[in-house]
Structures are given as C-alpha cells and as structure tokens.
Amino acid sequence: MQALHLLYKELSTPKKVIITMHQKPDGDAMGSTLGLYHFLIQFGHEVTVISPTNWANFLSWMPGVDKVLDYDKNPEKADQLIGAADWLFCLDFNTLSRTKKMEDVLGAALGKRILIDHHQQPQEEKFAFGVSDTSKSSTCEMVFDFIMASGFADKINNNIAQCLYAGVMTDTGSFRFPSTGASVHRMVAHLKDGGLQHSLVHEALFDNSTENRLRFIGNVLVNRMEVFYEYNTALIAIPQADLIKFDIKTGDTEGLVNYPLGIEGIKLAAIIIDRGEERKCSFRSKGDFDVNTFARTYFNGGGHFNAAGGATNNSLENAVADFKKAMKKNKDKLSTYTF
C-alpha cells in the first residue's frame, strides 16, 4: 500500500470514482464518505458513494445522502459503477468482508483501491494506496487531514464541514473517548472558523428519535440487562420479538451498548441482538480491557481497543451462554478496575 499523498498530483484530472464504507454505516462511515464526496466533486470527478446496505434514519439529514446508492437495492448498477471506476475509496473499514455482499466485486475491481481507515489489522495488500492509523479518532479526521494536506483546504465548504463534524463527534462519543486528541479539537476549531453551526448537527443526529424507540430503550434497561458485579460487566440481550414489538429500524439500537457503562465500576459492556439472520454483538470497555481481542477470540469480530463488535450464528440463548463463559475466562482482567 503506497502513501496517500501520491494521489494529490492526479487530483485535478477528472476520474470515475467510487467511495464506499462498511455495511450498516454509522456517523463516521457516512460522514467521511460524504465529506470526501463533496471535496472530490469540486474537481470534476464523477463520484458515486455506495453503501453496502441501508442506513439509520438519523443519518438521513446529511448533505448528499439522497444520492448514496444502497448496494442491496440496486446491485447491478453498483457492480457496473465499481467495474468502471478508476479510484475506489474504501473508508472506515479494514477488511473487504466488512462490505458484506460487495466483498467479491470490490476485490475484483480493476481500478485502484484506496484505504482511509483507523481500525486495527487492515488488509493492506488489497489496497494500492492508503493510510491506516489506529491512533486517529475517526475516519472523518483522516479525510480532514487528507484535504488539509492536499493544498486545497479552501474547498472545505459547509457540506464537508457538517459531514466531517458529524463523524468525528459520533466516533469520539461527543469528544469524550481517549482517542480525542488535540488534533480533533484543532479540526473542530478550523471548521468553526469556517462557519460550522455544530449545534444543528447535534440536533439532527440526536433529537430525532421516535416515541417507540424511547419506550424500547426503557424496556431494554428494565427487562434485558444483566449486571455481573463480580466481573465489572453488564450484558444486554435483545430477542427479535422486541425489535418487532417496538418497530425497531436500522440504527435504532446505536449507542445502547454504552448505557451500562454508566453504572459505577462497569468495565465491560456488551449487547447481543437477535437480528434474525445472525446474532450481532457490540462490546465497549473502559481502561485496560481490550475488546478488540475479546471480539476476535470469542465472536468472530474485531474493532478497536475499547469498542468492538462481532456476530454469531448461535441462538441468542447460546450466544449469551458463550458470552458468560468468555467473561469468566477473563475474570482476572475484568475484576481489577483502575483508571
């Protein structure tokens, strides 16, 4: 994988460009791809953003989201665009399998695959150019760095600012996670100097819940959460029937895994959701407990040190039993709590 700055000399030569992200995109995936989109179209490139799947309603305000192609809805058109692309930007994921059904067509593409990502253990051999930096708060911060170093910082407009701010804010848990370096605050200061109205972005992201979703969260906290004080661990397990009962849509469960971390002393929080086709897991930790390794070892997944995910084909009941076994195996690491 060659350095990203080698692309700058070709930036002003119009190309066919695809920008894609991981399945079920979050704020950082959608924000970084659209932020880059609004930058690249200013050079006359023909740019299409493709999401492997649908996305959460709370992202639907983002400028340009109406043009994003949902692979699941139109795979033929997406395959054609991927096949014809000169550049294929792959943002906010480390392995092609994170694009689910797009994995094969992306892997076979003749154009140059370009990685911009902050997850651990990327498949570097799959990319012609790119940057992988696990110390970065978000892919949005990395797209900001890419634009700033290109010599075209003046092209950062309000669309770019809103998209990049949304991603950096959500991926840092509103600037609270340890990944929030001084560079994050410098980036936000730069965007604010350019006129960004950050409170509008917060409102668009967070104040658009349905009544059903709030009642669902109430039900989850009362009936679906177990706390294991001996292990400083809490687990939420959600049966599919709950998702149906409360009419839960993609993205409505985003952030739920963080709630148990609000309990004093909790070091590991986990959520397992029965999505029908699979049981999807999310893990969050505080301090020195490595959930990337935990997710890789027990749940066929990965992610970051303090935020990771995975999936299993086992039933919800068995997945919960597997989790408890894994928790017990990690007792030594979990039972000490130090800041």
Ligand code: 5GP
């Ligand atoms: P979330 O829990 O928000 O879905 O994901 C947290 C982090 O873990 C994200 O950075 C995401 O990329 C990673 N992650 C989530 N699910 C999986 C998975 O199934 N496999 C891998 N390798 N990483 C995942």
Ligand code: MN
């Ligand atoms: Mn990210």
